[in-house]
Structure formats: structure tokens, C-alpha cells
Amino acid sequence: VLLVDEIDSGLHHTAMSEMWQLIWKTATKLNIQVFATTHSSDCWKSLADVILEEKLTGENGSSEIRIHRIERRKNKSVVFTEPKIVIADNRNIEVR
Numbered sequence: 001v002l003l004v005d006e007i008d009s010g011l012h013h014t015a016m017s018e019m020w021q022l023i024w025k026t027a028t029k030l031n032i033q034v035f036a037t038t039h040s041s042d043c044w045k046s047l048a049d050v051i052l053e054e055k056l057t058g059e060n061g062s063s064e065i066r067i068h069r070i071e072r073r074k075n076k077s078v079v080f081t082e083p084k085i086v087i088a089d090n091r092n093i094e095v096r
Contacts, residue, residue, distance in 0.1 A: 002027070007036035008043040016046035021054065039096060048089035051082050067095050 008016060027034050038044060044067060051065060067085055068077035080088060080095050088095050 002032055002034045004034070004036040006038060008038050008040045013040075013042040013046070016043055017050050017053075020047050020050040024050070024054070041094070041096060044085070044095055045089050048085045051086055069095055 023034055065082045067080040070077050
């Protein structure tokens with residue numbers, strides 16, 4: 001398991017897609033899960049771009065990418081799966 005707080009901290013927005021590609025390839029190769037936090041819309045939108053470009057899906061075509069939004073006064077997070085991440089990006093829906 002790799003835990004990264006504010007994964008985009010100090011990165012220029014143009015470097016984020018490459019970062020996500022590297023993280024995906026490395027996590028897949030090492031068979032690890034990555035948990036990352038961000039407050040940046042550029043960061044999650046670059047993840048959506050990488051999902052579309054690379055078609056990042058797991059075995060049997062299932063998505064392994066999730067965004068969890070934590071909302072106050074709720075007992076569970078709001079989950080965005082890979083297709084929902086792409087739709088949210090296309091429709092400018094906020095997931096943070």
C-alpha cells in the first residue's frame with residue numbers, strides 16, 4: 001500500500017498526467033494499492049484524461065480506479081468509479 005497526502009503538491013498541472021501514468025504502471029507492476037489525497041481539480045481531471053487515453057481497467061475490463069469524496073455528516077463516502085470520473089470531467093461536475 002502506498003499512501004500519499006496531497007499527491008499534487010508542488011507539481012505543475014502539465015506534469016500530472018505523466019505522474020498518474022507512472023503511478024498506474026508502477027502500482028500494477030508491484031501489485032500495490034495507491035491511496036492519494038488532493039484538493040486540486042487539475043489533479044483529478046488529469047486522472048480522467050489518463051483513464052481515457054490509457055483505458056486503465058483491470059482484469060475482465062473492471063475498473064480499479066476510484067475517487068472517494070468524503071462529505072460532512074454522512075456515514076460513507078461518495079464513490080466515483082472510472083466511468084463516473086470521466087463523465088464528471090466531461091460535464092464539469094465537482095468530485096472534490
